[in-house]
Amino acid sequence: MKSTFKELVWLQEKKYSPVDFYEFNKSMFDLIFDIKRFLLSEDIPPNLSLMEYLVVFTVYFYGPMKMRDISQKVTLTQSAITVIVDKLEKEGYVRRERDSDDRRVINIISDEKGTEFCTQGLQNLKKMYDKGIEVLTDKEQESFLRMLTKISDSLKQQK
Secondary structure, three states: OOOOOHHHHHHHOOOOOOHHHHHHHHHHHHHHHHHHHHHHHHHHOOOHHHHHHHHHHHHHHHHOHHHHHHHHOOOOHHHHHHHHHHHHHHHOEEEEEEOOOOOOOOHHHHHHHHHHHHHHHHHEEEHHHHHHOOOOHHHHHHHHHHHHHHHHHHHHHOO
């Protein structure tokens, strides 16, 4: 049975949380949309979708990755990742390379264009970070990072 938003709010209130469920979720969505809007305005070339952008950065940050690993990291099916990687390879952002230890394994690695793109993207992300974080004191920034990590770790354990 699907719960309505009103029922979810009622359930949350029964747990006596000091934070309003609706306000928390609204703030989270606002933050996600603000980040997406910033990324779309600053970083992403018109030929890349947001998911393609995420795949390029995932490969850049985590190094050589199998399709399955990329799929798990960005939470898309392997078939969707294959289509994205095919396009990114054609555009010069990534390339496929056989694993030196096991020739059956094909890794996806960042190509020159992908590396340049991510380097520039990190500079733009730094601008966004600086603009967003400047309203917090050093102590608040440390607390914010600790809280984000704690929430992320908790969500990972629920899967």
